Amino acid sequence: MxxxxxxxxxxxxxxxxxxxxxxxxxxxxxxxxxxxMGVRLSAGTLYAVISxxxxxxxxxxxxxxxxxxxxxxxxxxxxxxxEQSQRMQQxxxxxxxxxxxxxxxxxx
Amino acid sequence: MSxxxxxxxxxxxxxxxxxxxxxxxxxxxxxxxxxxxxxxxEDSGADLRTIxxxxxxxIRARIWPSRHLYDPPARMRASLAxxxxxxxxxxxxxxxxASFTQTQPAxxxxxxxxxxxxxxxxxxxxxxxxxxxxxxxxxxGLPLWLLMLRRARRQHRPREIAWLLAPAVVPAVYLxxxxxxxxxxxxxxxxxxxPFAHATPSxxxxxxxxxxxxxxxVAGFAAGLMAAxxxxxxxxxxxxxxxxxxxxxxxxxxxxxxxxxxxxxxxxAAAGLHAWGAAPYRQGWPFAACLLLFLAAxxxxxxxxxxxxxxxxxxxxx
Numbered sequence: 546m547x548x549x550x551x552x553x554x555x556x557x558x559x560x561x562x563x564x565x566x567x568x569x570x571x572x573x574x575x576x577x578x579x580x581x582m583g584v585r586l587s588a589g590t591l592y593a594v595i596s597x598x599x600x601x602x603x604x605x606x607x608x609x610x611x612x613x614x615x616x617x618x619x620x621x622x623x624x625x626x627x628e629q630s631q632r633m634q635q636x637x638x639x640x641x642x643x644x645x646x647x648x649x650x651x652x653x
Numbered sequence: 654m655s656x657x658x659x660x661x662x663x664x665x666x667x668x669x670x671x672x673x674x675x676x677x678x679x680x681x682x683x684x685x686x687x688x689x690x691x692x693x694x695e696d697s698g699a700d701l702r703t704i705x706x707x708x709x710x711x712i713r714a715r716i717w718p719s720r721h722l723y724d725p726p727a728r729m730r731a732s733l734a735x736x737x738x739x740x741x742x743x744x745x746x747x748x749x750x751a752s753f754t755q756t757q758p759a760x761x762x763x764x765x766x767x768x769x770x771x772x773x774x775x776x777x778x779x780x781x782x783x784x785x786x787x788x789x790x791x792x793x794g795l796p797l798w799l800l801m802l803r804r805a806r807r808q809h810r811p812r813e814i815a816w817l818l819a820p821a822v823v824p825a826v827y828l829x830x831x832x833x834x835x836x837x838x839x840x841x842x843x844x845x846x847x848p849f850a851h852a853t854p855s856x857x858x859x860x861x862x863x864x865x866x867x868x869x870x871v872a873g874f875a876a877g878l879m880a881a882x883x884x885x886x887x888x889x890x891x892x893x894x895x896x897x898x899x900x901x902x903x904x905x906x907x908x909x910x911x912x913x914x915x916x917x918x919x920x921x922a923a924a925g926l927h928a929w930g931a932a933p934y935r936q937g938w939p940f941a942a943c944l945l946l947f948l949a950a951x952x953x954x955x956x957x958x959x960x961x962x963x964x965x966x967x968x969x970x971x
Contacts, residue, residue, distance in 0.1 A: 570692075570693075571690070571693040575693075575697060587702055587703055588690055589706030589710035589711075591693075592690055592693075593713060595686070596714070596719040596721075600719040600721040609689075612689060613689065613693075
């Protein structure tokens with residue numbers, strides 16, 4: 546059951562979080578998300594997300610290196626990522642508090 | 654910035670299929686991302702999950718294209734080309750329905766009287782809806798057709814002119830060839846039998862001289878599709894834009910809606926004929942075959958017309 550919660554990972558958020566560190570091209574994003582967040586993005590999902598984020602101005606393409614075009618997060622993307630991570634932090638804090646109340650130290 | 658990775662080998666067939674699946678994406682998407690995804694597939698390799706993901710997202714990209722890749726005039730042109738072909742199939746089915754029912758007076762006797770108002774009303778709705786659909790096609794299609802013809806002539810593009818003339822030339826050739834063939838056959842030993850004129854339960858009888866309605870019908874559908882494909886190809890090559898395309902996209906929506914109504918009326922009429930009509934109307938499979946073809950054509954036409962109408966909407970104010 547716990548493993549299945551991985552499916553709730555939001556790919557746009559994962560991509561934004563990956564690009565928050567430095568600009569990356571597609572394969573580097575997939576590797577970074579897999580290594581640091583434990584989620585394996587497929588090529589179709591990744592480029593669907595890149596297309597959506599780009600159309601909303603949350604990421605932007607840089608000059609292409611060979612055919613591997615890197616992307617970087619924009620100011621609007623950083624703002625969106627910041628707001629979303631704050632909301633997630635609130636949810637995580639609430640979950641920890643309630644788990645501690647209900648189950649003591651075991652759940653927290 | 655990350656360095657280019659060392660290529661990872663994957664199953665060659667999976668990589669080839671994954672690259673081929675990129676063809677499922679819209680042209681605008683491919684122009685923007687295809688090279689990058691190919692490079693990614695070379696780096697990461699591909700497996701069944703990659704192929705399924707690319708194919709699934711291609712459908713999504715077609716239904717909900719990204720805003721920055723969305724080209725309303727191109728969407729309307731693609732929609733018009735698809736609707737033209739699907740509408741032609743629907744018009745062909747309407748002609749088949751009319752020729753098998755309304756133009757068979759011997760089989761209509763005592764059928765459309767007071768006892769069978771359902772059939773009579775269905776015929777009226779069918780006639781009205783087909784007429785409205787034709788008017789919508791004329792109102793939206795003719796101005797755009799003339800616009801493209803003028804442009805093709807001005808730019809000296811004979812191939813596009815030939816495609817644009819296909820809706821006039823191909824049906825004329827078909828009708829001429831059909832009438833000559835039938836008149837020659839009538840001089841044979843046995844007359845051509847119209848559909849349903851036999852009292853036999855099966856009418857897959859190509860007439861007594863191996864000439865009958867079925868090959869004419871199939872040839873008619875083929876001619877109709879060729880005629881409809883011509884302006885679609887011209888739309889693709891000439892790339893017209895502006896209010897003419899917008900008006901045509903909206904008219905295409907009306908034409909498809911009217912043809913859908915005509916199809917519904919013909920289904921009601923066919924059910925009535927099955928219940929109260931002469932023996933040939935009690936065969937189920939011709940009705941089922943036409944129904945399946947109608948449903949497929951109306952689904953394609955409806956979806957494509959809806960996308961065209963959506964693209965024809967004025968952009969939302971910022």
